Amino acid sequence: MTRRAPRQADIAALAGVSQATVSVVLGGNQGGVRMSEDTRLRVLAAAEKLGYVPDPVATRLASRRNHMLGLYTFKATFPTDVADSYYPILVGVEEQAAALGQDLILFTGADGRGERTHDEAAIRRTKIADGCLFFGRHVPVASIEKLVETGFPLVYIGRRDELEGRIPFVGADYVSASAAVVDRLVSLGHRNVRYVRENDDAPSSTDRERGVVEAAARAGVECRVVRDEAPVDEWRRDGVTAVVVEETDTHAAYRAVRAAVDGTDLSFAVLGRPPEGGTDVTGFEVPRREMGRRAVELLVELITGDPGDLHQLLPCTPVPGTTVKDVR
Amino acid sequence: MTRRAPRQADIAALAGVSQATVSVVLGGNQGGVRMSEDTRLRVLAAAEKLGYVPDPVATRLASRRNHMLGLYTFKATFPTDVADSYYPILVGVEEQAAALGQDLILFTGADGRGERTHDEAAIRRTKIADGCLFFGRHVPVASIEKLVETGFPLVYIGRRDELEGRIPFVGADYVSASAAVVDRLVSLGHRNVRYVRENDDAPSSTDRERGVVEAAARAGVECRVVRDEAPVDEWRRDGVTAVVVEETDTHAAYRAVRAAVDGTDLSFAVLGRPPEGGTDVTGFEVPRREMGRRAVELLVELITGDPGDLHQLLPCTPVPGTTVKDVR
DNA sequence: CCCCAGCACTAATACGTATTAGCACCTTGA
DNA sequence: TCAAGGTGCTAATACGTATTAGTGCTGGGG
Numbered sequence: 001m002t003r004r005a006p007r008q009a010d011i012a013a014l015a016g017v018s019q020a021t022v023s024v025v026l027g028g029n030q031g032g033v034r035m036s037e038d039t040r041l042r043v044l045a046a047a048e049k050l051g052y053v054p055d056p057v058a059t060r061l062a063s064r065r066n067h068m069l070g071l072y073t074f075k076a077t078f079p080t081d082v083a084d085s086y087y088p089i090l091v092g093v094e095e096q097a098a099a100l101g102q103d104l105i106l107f108t109g110a111d112g113r114g115e116r117t118h119d120e121a122a123i124r125r126t127k128i129a130d131g132c133l134f135f136g137r138h139v140p141v142a143s144i145e146k147l148v149e150t151g152f153p154l155v156y157i158g159r160r161d162e163l164e165g166r167i168p169f170v171g172a173d174y175v176s177a178s179a180a181v182v183d184r185l186v187s188l189g190h191r192n193v194r195y196v197r198e199n200d201d202a203p204s205s206t207d208r209e210r211g212v213v214e215a216a217a218r219a220g221v222e223c224r225v226v227r228d229e230a231p232v233d234e235w236r237r238d239g240v241t242a243v244v245v246e247e248t249d250t251h252a253a254y255r256a257v258r259a260a261v262d263g264t265d266l267s268f269a270v271l272g273r274p275p276e277g278g279t280d281v282t283g284f285e286v287p288r289r290e291m292g293r294r295a296v297e298l299l300v301e302l303i304t305g306d307p308g309d310l311h312q313l314l315p316c317t318p319v320p321g322t323t324v325k326d327v328r
Numbered sequence: 329m330t331r332r333a334p335r336q337a338d339i340a341a342l343a344g345v346s347q348a349t350v351s352v353v354l355g356g357n358q359g360g361v362r363m364s365e366d367t368r369l370r371v372l373a374a375a376e377k378l379g380y381v382p383d384p385v386a387t388r389l390a391s392r393r394n395h396m397l398g399l400y401t402f403k404a405t406f407p408t409d410v411a412d413s414y415y416p417i418l419v420g421v422e423e424q425a426a427a428l429g430q431d432l433i434l435f436t437g438a439d440g441r442g443e444r445t446h447d448e449a450a451i452r453r454t455k456i457a458d459g460c461l462f463f464g465r466h467v468p469v470a471s472i473e474k475l476v477e478t479g480f481p482l483v484y485i486g487r488r489d490e491l492e493g494r495i496p497f498v499g500a501d502y503v504s505a506s507a508a509v510v511d512r513l514v515s516l517g518h519r520n521v522r523y524v525r526e527n528d529d530a531p532s533s534t535d536r537e538r539g540v541v542e543a544a545a546r547a548g549v550e551c552r553v554v555r556d557e558a559p560v561d562e563w564r565r566d567g568v569t570a571v572v573v574e575e576t577d578t579h580a581a582y583r584a585v586r587a588a589v590d591g592t593d594l595s596f597a598v599l600g601r602p603p604e605g606g607t608d609v610t611g612f613e614v615p616r617r618e619m620g621r622r623a624v625e626l627l628v629e630l631i632t633g634d635p636g637d638l639h640q641l642l643p644c645t646p647v648p649g650t651t652v653k654d655v656r
Numbered sequence: 657c658c659c660c661a662g663c664a665c666t667a668a669t670a671c672g673t674a675t676t677a678g679c680a681c682c683t684t685g686a
Numbered sequence: 687t688c689a690a691g692g693t694g695c696t697a698a699t700a701c702g703t704a705t706t707a708g709t710g711c712t713g714g715g716g
Contacts, residue, residue: 005455005478007672018696023674031675034694051474056456057388058672061701068433087415098436103453105396105433108426125384125431150333335702346666351704359705362664386702389671 006050015039015046022047026054060128069097069299070129072107074118074136085249085288086135089157092292093133100300105129120146127152131303133295137202139167153302157295159203159313168302168310170295174204177284177316178211178271181244184282184318186219189328190242190267193223194235197246198253208246208271228253230260240266241327247272247283268323282321287314334378343367343374350375354382397430397627398457402446402464413577413616417485420620421461428628433457448474455480459627465530467495481630485623487531487641496630496638498623502532502599505612505644506539509572509597512610512646514547517656518570518595521551522563525574526581536574536599556581558588568594569655575600575611596651610649615642 008022015022017039024033025043060066071093073086097104107126123143126132131153134144139162147154148166159171185193195212197205209225216223235243245257247270254270261268270283291314301307336350343350345367352361353371388394399421401414425432435454451471454460459481462472467490475482476494487499513521523540526533537553544551563571573585575598582598589596598611619642629635 009672019673020675020696020698021694023672024695027674033676034692036694039694051452051478053452053455055389055672057385057394058701059674061385061389061671061703062673062675063701094434094436103433103435105431106422107431108422108429121381124381128384128388128431337702347703348666348668348705349664351702352665355704361706362662364664367664383702386671387704389673389701390703390705392671 005055006052007055008052010050011043011046011052014050015042017043026052057128060130065130065303066128067102068105068129069102069296070105070107070126070132072123072126072132072134074134074138088288089135089292092289092294093296094292095289096293096296100296102130102296102300107132119143123147126154131155131299133157133299137200137204153299155295155299155302157291159207159311161203165311168298168307170291170298170312170314171203172286172288172291173313173315174207174271175211175214177286177318178208178244179215180211180318181269181271181282181284182212182215182221182223183219185242185244185267185269185324186215186221188267188324188326191221192239193221193242193244194240195223195225195244195246196230196253196257197225197227198248198250199227200248205246205248212244212271228256230257232260232264232266236264236266242267242269242324244269244271246270247274251275265325267325267327269321273319279319280322282319282324284316284318286316290314333383334380335383336380338378339371339374339380342378343370345371354380393458393631395430396433396457397425397624398433398435398454398460400435400451400454400460400462402462402466416616417463417620420617420622421624422620423617424621424624428624430458430624430628435460446471451475454482459483459631461485461623461627465528465532481627483623483627483630485619487535487639489531493639496626496635498619498626498640498642499531500614500616500619501641501643502535503539503542505614505646506536506572506599507543508539508646509599509611510540510543510549510551511547513570513572513595513597513652514543514549516595516652516654519549520567521549521570521572522568523551523553523572523574524558524581524585525553525555526576526578527555528576533574533576540572540599556584558585560588560592560594564592564594570595570597570652572597572599574598575602579603593653595653595655597649601647607647608650610647610652612644612646614644618642 008019008026011022012019021035021039022043024031025035025040026047029035056066056068094104105128107122118140120143123140124147126147133155135157137158139156139160141162144154144167145163148163154168156167156169157171158169160167160169182193193216195209197209212223213225230243243257243261243266245253245268247254254274258268258274268281270281272283272286274281274283294312294314298307298310298312336347336354339350340347349363349367350371352359353363353368354375357363422432433456435450446468448471451468452475454475461483463485465486467484467488469490472482472495473491476491482496484495484497485499486497488495488497510521521544523537525537540551541553558571571585571589571594573582573596575582582602586596586602596609598609600611600614602609602611622640622642626635626638626640
């Protein structure tokens, strides 16, 4: 039953011109080819009448532009467990893509039978789009390198330092934001702090640690780093007055520490936002939506050829909260 | 810098065969073309040596399908306000798309400058995919009809009865689920019920009303339908013992009624799930994730040519809850 | 010695669009 | 009248792979 979708050749036949003419007219005549107004209108009318829609695959094969941006996530794009942290980014991505007239291709990472693979073929499929956003805590370096080497435009959401800075990214400035949290503690008189981080070496984790450690060092304040455990009584014996905890998608460290600290007189801050929401816990807000927007912006710049800064770190907004006490 | 990616022609040259041979060998020889083991190995070796990876764009142009499913939403795909009700559907869609090896195109509805239009051109663009899912409370009938008429595969998420049943859909059986809620009230002795519904004539609203009204009629129970207001004292004077409220994305009716009923001895049920979550409120669970999955399944069936049932209604899961009292 | 049946492979073409060189025609000015 | 220049359009080709009809070759049977 399916009538074939109309193509330029059909329009050409209807309007009594050649396929090339149709392409020129519909393409907005970028090539500077002369065309009479009369012909132009005839072609447009025919296209309208047939309900023509350009084939994006053919467009891309012929010209390497189809106004589609890829979105490759290393987990499901719509994850079930960490919805709260992914979602705002996606909102930003969609927002900006719409604003710039780009559609989005979600690569499901499926190569036919179910299993989600992130092998080279899967990643290379992103080339169907004009460019692609990548989003995930880790990087399959080899595959990404091949993409980068072919000059394919891509932007990571989140800071990356693999491939000696050849990966463009839009991330959050966790270093400064984390340092600011420590600075605040220091200004309120805390001289002995524990930092609980998770067992992950993604940049978002290491950046936070760096911010905390450097700020503590600058202030001459003691700050020991521990992982994923909360012997609160011991800490208090050691003279600790404040606990800072990393916040990741899993919330693992956060929950453990929060539970242990609750009801004590320890000050408490989180490097991000607590999963339960609210503004009472001291920390900072990651500008996820803005990250999504800027990533799209940068990607489109890469595609069109004059990118701004290839490595962007957006500032996080401090959340004062009420869980840090003045101990001066 | 960009060295050209190797193509089949390069392999062919290296192996001393034709491009067609390369295609046949690398394509796993689906067409039943005979090929000597020797040649096969030579080609594979050459491909390996050059690091060949097929160009997905060309692949998709040459074969008729592009293995992309469209997803057209009448609001932003990633809405900021109704995340909870949209999201599970998207999860299901992505899940099943991945399982069936399909990528997803999100139509941002952008025609250049920001504003989201749903004119014919916007909807027509969905044809760049092999088929498209539509998702929204209302239908731009004229535009959709044109699509349907060309035989373009599409599936609505949510029941639709426009175009005399020519629109395939996967929806939820709100009629039965709503009736079941009333049946439960009746079985607990309620003989006078108020139904508060919202001011919307989308199928999801009218179906709920129908279920409620019919169930009440069958049981010979009084059930008056009101819109969006909650004069609780008046109801109680009239002998009402239970209130049923529709639940939509806006939560408007729900919130009003819930607040008014709270603290009274009126029983209370919702035709869906309350926005605050939990399982204490009597109602039912809409199988959103499953709807997403099945919609994808049906769409792919339409594309490949042997669709099952074009109109599917999925059962909702009853949630007993504790807000309905036994008044026998 | 010829014919036919496989065998191993390839030429040709399709897919739908973009791009570019250039053709045929017209106008203008000398 | 002719060259120069302009106008409006098209032929040809590229993009990289899939598909199919067919071609040349070999060997075996008659």
